[in-house]
Structures are given as structure tokens and as C-alpha cells.
Amino acid sequence: MTRKNRGEKLPLVSHIIVAVYVLILVTPFYFVLISSFKSNTEIFNFPFSAPASFGLENFVEAWERVDLDKALVNSALVTGISLSLTLFLAIPASYAIARFRGKAGDYVERFFALGLLIPSFAALVPTVFLAIWMGLFQTREFLYLFFPATALPLTVILLTQFMRAIPSELQESASIDGAGRIRILVSIYTPLVVPGIATVTILNFLSFWNEYLFSLILAGPSPTERTSQVALPILVSQTETEFGVLLAGAVITMIPVYVVYIILNRRLEDVLVAGAVKG
């Protein structure tokens, strides 16, 4: 069965408004892109004209000056491992909360919500001491452990929402079929909440990849440990920043996230389409 059109089309006005918003969204990004080809004087005096030359010097400089290759690897490691750990912990937890019948489930959910209330940099000082105590101060490894903990509240809460939306008949019919809980979780629930998983993956990927302060202090500034977000501001000094190089570096670090997002988006679309066809 093919998908039918949904009733009447969207009004023209809505298309226009969205187009205007898109323009507002894209303009600053355009600025970042063209500035990454310019020198300081050009950036400040002619901010929105096309660059005088499209040479890649700024990109090369950003890459070499701060060892961006090592930094990108570190970012990838930290983000990838933290993401995996987060999902590994959160999917069962959200399933359990959604399926639990009783007060304890609510309490656990609220306990996670509490985590959203911690203003992150207020936690910096105590976390430093924790890292020192664990002997992992100024290492990437501490971030592998720490980031999932910070992402759990949001991830669990969002995934629980998605888990709850799945009708309980599915669970019952599956257990009648003799499937164990873990089996049900893995083969039935998880595939059904892929939109939720995609959503939290993107949110977490973003927050891990772009995170600055904790990565700076906890993983440290050493070239072998630092992430890309920590590497870039090295190009900033009060008196001598070359903004073109800085922005070129920023563009380089944006590319992986874009790629991940586009892939996830695609997966999301595929699943939804498949779901509708199965209908």
C-alpha cells in the first residue's frame, strides 16, 4: 500500500514564512564559510562580500597549528565511546521505567530529571576532584566515563517518552510467544524507538563534540589528549587572533557532525517509510 497524500496541501503562506526563516538561519553560516577564506582586515571591513581568493591557506594553517588531526581523533574517540556507553545504559533504563507499574518508576524518572538541574560549570570543581581521586585527571579516558553520566538524564527522559508511546499489547503478545524480556527489548522495542534513538544520538553527539570547558579541564590541553573544541581556541589571543584561521578550523570541526546528522536523518526516514509500508 503506498502512502497517500495527507489531506490538503500546506498553505503558501507557511512556505514563505519558512523560507524567510531559512534565510535568517543560513546567512550567519554563509558568513562563517566565506570568512574562513579571508584575512582579519577583510573580515572586519567587508564582512559579507565574497572572499578575494578561495585559497585554502587558512584551513591548512588551522590544521597544522593546533594538530587538528590528533584533536579530531580524540574528539571522535570521546564522542563515539561516550555515545555508545550512554545508549547501552539508557535504553534498558528507559524501557524499564516505561514498563514499570508502580511508584518506584516515577521516582527513578524524577531522579534522572534532577540531573538536568545541575548547572554544568557549577559541577566543574567537584568533578575535578573526582577525576584526581580516580587517578584519571587530564585524560581522555575520564571523559569516556563522565560524559555518559551527564547525558543520561536527558537521554533516559526522552527515550522513556518514546518507549511509552509503544502500545503494551506488543509486549503481551510477545511474552505469550515465550520471548524473554531482554529479547523483547532488543528485537521489538528498540527498533520501534529508532526515531527516539536517532534523536538522542544526535543531541548527545552534538553536546559531546562541541563541549569545551570540561574537555579543557578534565582531558587537558596536551596535544595527545585534547579534543578539537579545545584545540581551536588555542588560536585565540587577546591581541593577535586571526579570525579567518579560527573560523576555518571551526568549519573543519563541523563537518563530522554534519555527516553524522545526515546519515542519521536518512536512517530515520527509512525506518518511518518502512513502518508505513508495513502498516
Next chain:
Amino acid sequence: MRARLGAVAAIALSGLFLGGCSSPQLSNESVETESSESSKPSVVTATTLSILSNVQAGTPAGDVLDAVIATFEVNTGAKVELVQVGEDIPIIYETSVAGGKEADIVMVNLTSNTKPWLGQGISVPVTDFIKDWNLTDSILPAAVEIWTDSEGRVQGFPYSGFVWPVWYNMELLNSVGVDAPPSTMLELLYVARELREKGIAPFVIGGNDWSGQKLFLQIIQSYMPTEEAVDVFSTGGYCASANAMKGINLFVQLRDEGVFIDDAEGYTAAQMNASFFEGRAAMMSAGSWAMGASPEDLRENVVLGGLPLPSAGSAFSKPTAYQGYTGGGFFVSNNGAAEEKMPLVKEFVSLWYSPEVASSWAAATNAPNAFLGASSLDGGITNTLTKQVVENFYDRVEFAVMPDPLLPGGMAPEMIRQTSLAYAPGSSSTAICEAIDGLY
């Protein structure tokens, strides 16, 4: 499950490994320091020296640092772990100290964030080192003076200096019939009017940040003798000081008569530089760090001078500018002061103050610095502006009191927010002085 055990094991192992990182290592390459007379057992020198620096890689200054490191490694057989960061050194250093893993040497400015280190015991005084390592003749006494705290202890080895003149674009000034930089405030007002008539912004300044704050404090010093300025900057009392108030009134007058570029309160230092370099404004107040970035064809038209004086009651006899030696210095941490590290620290610092490095640093930074004798090395300086500084700038100006070392710790960001407000039209002298007094 297995994956997690593996991860935990890896983490535990890495913890152990890192725990041992900062202790000295015995190896075939270690250098034994022998004391020929005493019967003390000789200390084995460490084989790594860690440096935390705000000198940027890939810049001429960064190249000088790389060269020194290379020579050092050849001379001593030890390795250097160089970590270069931008503006975040204070917080990185302090958290490192909390973890016992701080660098041996820190290359950073003397600011309200780094000054407290000596008092907190996380850096060591270098007073004796300068004497013992025969560096007294290599470092400018004026610079050492700045780096000496109130108890006579020298906080670090200074190497970077700056001057902070007023830049005059003579081409633009000539176009309104003025052929010399204004030397009195009345002349400045006149020049500003003429420039505006021609559609040229008179004085561009980064009102939004530290550059605007510095100019503000320079202007209000116009009537203040040195001791009074030192006193007021350190402890406050702007409203109470008649001379400071006269200075603030002067500032307000300059602002209201249009001397500053429109919307000055919205400019940052980088925007100010760009504006001046593009020829959009005729005057700006910027430090010698901007000389390297200035366009070459502009340099011929620029005369470096000072801030004009009020016609009556001025505390100075020549136009004023700033100078300082807080731009960069070596702090030595407790790790660096350990016996096994001292020879390495000594070697590195001594190398830095050698004549070759002094001249390459001068050429790389195109700015005044704290190396004694470097000014005689200006054969290496190609920047015409820096040459101006070295050759005749000092004769044209008198130096105002540089506020940074005097302001109480942590006050700078708040004060900058208040001076930014002062550049906006509408605030009165009393409002300004009260706001600043409120910070102390």
C-alpha cells in the same frame, strides 16, 4: 559484559600509567650533576621539562620558541613537553596544581589572574635565580621591577615588553590641513571636527573591551600625579579625587563632542585595528602587538605619538602613552623548582636570554621587549613602526601609569563592563565614577 570489563581494565591501567608520569625517570640518558666539594650524593637530573605556554605555534614568535627548544634538547639530551594554549592558562594551571600535574615552566603574562600565584604558593620566587644564573645583565631592570611584588620577590623572568602609543594616520590628518599630531586637547577637538566634516572617523577605540578601558584610564590620568593615580587605581575613590573627576569630565567632553567614532562602545580591539588599518579612522590607541599585523603600505603614513594634554593643569609635560613589561614571562612552578628539574630550568632560561635569541625574538615580535641590549640589535627589525619606537618615540612621550598591575584581582572584567557603558552617550561623570567606585 566482556566489553565493559575490558574498558574498566583499560581505564584502571591507564590510571596507573599516568600516575607515574610526572616523577623523574632514571635512564641511560640522565645527566648527573656533580658537586665536587660537598659529600652530598649527586642528584640525577630529570629527562623531561614541561612547559605551558601562550606563545602561538606557527607564528614568528612560536618559531623562536621552537628553535630554543631544539637547541635545548641538543644541549641537554632532555625532552621538552610543550603545551600551547590560548587564553585559558590560569584555569588550566590552577586545576593542574590541584592534580599535582602542573608544568615546570609557565610562559604567560603578568595579569590579575597570574599575580596571585606567588602568594598562593603555586609558583616560586626567581629573585635568587636571576642572581645565581648571571642573568642580571641580560634583563632590563625596569622589567624586573614590574615583576617584583610588594615584598621584594620577583615573580618570574620577564621577556616581553610593549609600548602602547596613539597611532596617527598622517595621510588622513593632512587631508584636513593638519600636518602634525595634535598635542593639546583643544587641538584634538579641532581636528576631530574637521575630520568629521570630511566624513572620516576621528578616533577609533575598542570601547567594548580592554582597549577602551585602558584609554579611559589614560584620559582620566591627565590631571593626576603618579602617586595619586597609583593610589586611586589600587584602592578606588574616583569620585573623591578632584583630579580624577577633572579627567572624567574631560573624557565625557571628548565623547560628547564626537572625538570617538560613532558607536565606539560597540567596537572590540580587533574591530578597531581593522578599522584603522583600512583607513576609516584617523587615530587609534593600540599596543605594539598590532604593529606586526599592520598593512605595510599604511606604516609609512603612521606617526606614533601620545595622547594630547589638556591645555592647563596637566600632570604631564609631554603627550602620554603606556608601556609595560607584563606581556610575557617565565613562571617556575613547584614541580619546576624540584632539585632534579632545576638544571633543566636553568639551561632553558639561560638559553632564552642569550643574545641570539634576544635578537630573533625582537625581530619576530617587532616590539620592544625586556632583553637588555636588544635595542642595539635592531638591525634585525624590519617593521618601520617598530623602528620608529626604537629610534625616536621615547623622546616624544611621557609614560602614564599602567593600571593593570594595580587593579585588584578579578576586577578587570567588571570594570570593562562599566567603561563600555561610559563610552555610550548619555552617562554622566558622576554616574561613571560611582559605578567604578562601586567595584572596589
Next chain:
Amino acid sequence: MIDTSSRHSLGVRRENTKLSFLWLPAVFWYTFFTVGPLLAMFYISLLEWPGLIAENSFVGLSNFEKLASDDVFWQAFRNSLIQIAVVLPILLPTSFMLGYYLSQKPPGHRLLRVILFTPALISLSAKSTMFLAIFAPLGLINSSLELVGLGALSTPWLASSSTAFGTVMAVELWGGIGFTAILFAARLSGVTPDVFEAAALDGAGHWKRIWAIAFPICREYVGVIAMLQFIWVMFGSAGLILLLTRGGPGNYSTNLSFLVYDTAFSQQQIGYSQAIAVVLFAIVLAGIALIRFSFRAKE
């Protein structure tokens, strides 16, 4: 957690117990790393602590007394409230509608999703460089105003006391609307199309479909997103403010979140900073309770 409640049947209880094993690892992990710091925040607010290495001393509630009489604190407090009152009511309905638009799969929606995502993608430092140039005295906004003859309106947006904070809020909305729309679209895509078709057959236009049908179905989810946005706005604006206005001019664009950062790192008063954080925590707690109450799914 062994379920011993007698209200549940044995089968349910056994089920519950097994389920609780599934959430234990997450709970433990999270407790170990985040609850400790949270408690520490409360303890540190009772100290006078001028810098990480400096000595600290117990001063009881004096940080809170100081807070109560600090003009800057109250200005920050007011600004935080203004932020919530302005940003949330604009952000949520707009992004919900945009999310609905997206879920209807208009032409080019794939590209649209990628574009809407861009602001969230850009790191803070790139974002701030961008907006510093856009709002600069001779930047994009002012130049465009000049171009269309509205030059009189041009002002240094980030440095003028009347516009600085508003500009920060505008930047938050700029990115937030698109990003939140994507979050809503994820949920809305899960709403079965039949519901909408039935409504369309009944003659309901899009507006009615959004607010009379989609919204009630997604009510609880909207509540969660509202809560999240509330938290992000209250806590998360410090970075943006730091890079755009540094709280200035004066203290006009300081809010509670920025003040916590500023007092800790720039002013070196860690104890005082945590006291402000405690107040912020209390406000957010109250706000969350309110939001959850308003958006509770109607059974």
C-alpha cells in the same frame, strides 16, 4: 529494587523486580558522577573560597545574605525571568508549528531538516564570532538598515544598554526554533496519519489539526521539551553571554547563569558563585514542577 508492594499482583511484582535490574546500571553510573557534584554545590555555597588553590573558610549563610543585598544579583534575577517570559512563549508554539510543517513532508523537507539543524551544529566560539560581526557597529544588520533607508535605527546592538540583552535572546531564538522544531517533528512523525486524515475529512484545516489534534496527542512530549528548553535557557546562556557581551554593558545583559560563571572564574569567588547556583537551582526546580503540572497528559 524488590517490589514488595501488596497492591500489585505477584506477576506484576516479579515483572517489576526484573525490570528494575535494567535501570540499575544507569542509575548507579549517573549517581556516581553527577549527584556528588550536586551535593558539593550546596556545601561550597557555604564557604568563602577565592580561587581553586586558595584557602577556604566556612561562613555559613553569609553568601546568601550578601546575595540578597547585591544589586547585580537582582538585576541578573530579573533578566533571567525576562528571558523565560520572552523566549519560551515565542519558541514553543513557533517550533511546534514548524515541526508539524516538517512532519507533513513538504517539498525539500530533507534539505530543510539539515538546514534547521545548522545553528545547533555550530560551536559556541564560531557562533559568537559570527554574531559579533553581524551585530557590529558596521556589521550586517546596521549596513542593511542603512541600505533600506532605516539608518536611524542602527545602533551597537551588543553594546547598548537597551538592546544588549534583547539581542542575546534573539540569538537564542534564532537557533532554538529550528532545533526544537526537529525535536517536535520526531515525535509528530510517530502520530498515525489516519488521525489527520479523519480530521481533514471532517473539514479541519491545518491550524485546527495542529492545535486540536496533534498537540493533545503530543502533550506530554511537549511538556518534556518545554521543560528541557526552560532548563537550557536558564542554565545554558552563560556561554553565549560570555562571548557576545560579557554581561555588559554595565550589567545589563547579565543573567543568573552568567553570574554563576562570572563570579567563579572571573571574580574568583567560588563560594558566592555556588550560592547563586543554589538559588538558580531552586528557581528551576519550581519552574519544572510548574511546567510538568501544566503539561501533564490528561488521562
